[in-house]
Amino acid sequence: MILPAEGDFRLVDDAATARLGAGVAHALALGDAICLWGPLGAGKSTLARGLIRALTTPTEDVPSPTFTLVQFYETPSLTIAHFDLYRIARASELAEIGLDEALDDGAAIIEWPERLEGHLPPDRLDIELAAAGKGRDEHRTARLTPHGTWEGRPIEF
Numbered sequence: 483m484i485l486p487a488e489g490d491f492r493l494v495d496d497a498a499t500a501r502l503g504a505g506v507a508h509a510l511a512l513g514d515a516i517c518l519w520g521p522l523g524a525g526k527s528t529l530a531r532g533l534i535r536a537l538t539t540p541t542e543d544v545p546s547p548t549f550t551l552v553q554f555y556e557t558p559s560l561t562i563a564h565f566d567l568y569r570i571a572r573a574s575e576l577a578e579i580g581l582d583e584a585l586d587d588g589a590a591i592i593e594w595p596e597r598l599e600g601h602l603p604p605d606r607l608d609i610e611l612a613a614a615g616k617g618r619d620e621h622r623t624a625r626l627t628p629h630g631t632w633e634g635r636p637i638e639f
């Protein structure tokens with residue numbers, strides 16, 4: 483199913499979250515950023531893993547870059563930089579991690595983009611993940627908000 487890169491989606495399990503990542507992966511272009519918003523445990527790493535595996539291999543080792551701050555993945559079409567900014571205390575530290583260079587050379591997935599303090603990439607897809615429901619109805623929601631070149635771009639999901 484082709485969907486616009488805007489709206490609210492219900493994700494019933496981790497597999498659905500990974501499928502959304504894969505759908506986003508196939509719409510990714512040079513210079514794009516995917517900004518993953520949400521609290522701990524919301525599914526940001528699951529979505530990032532699904533995106534990266536869709537462009538590399540289904541068994542690609544995709545560790546969370548919480549301590550390394552960034553992991554790079556070579557794909558047939560572009561280089562993906564996976565940033566986890568959770569441990570960044572000040573926006574001034576960001577100049578050292580190479581976000582601008584990553585966007586010049588490929589695309590970026592950014593967990594905890596609020597650490598960028600107003601310096602978000604202009605061509606980005608914001609994905610806000612949250613837990614919803616109770617008991618048997620427990621699930622995640624994803625709100626997609628496109629910016630720049632993402633506006634009007636479809637996603638296959």
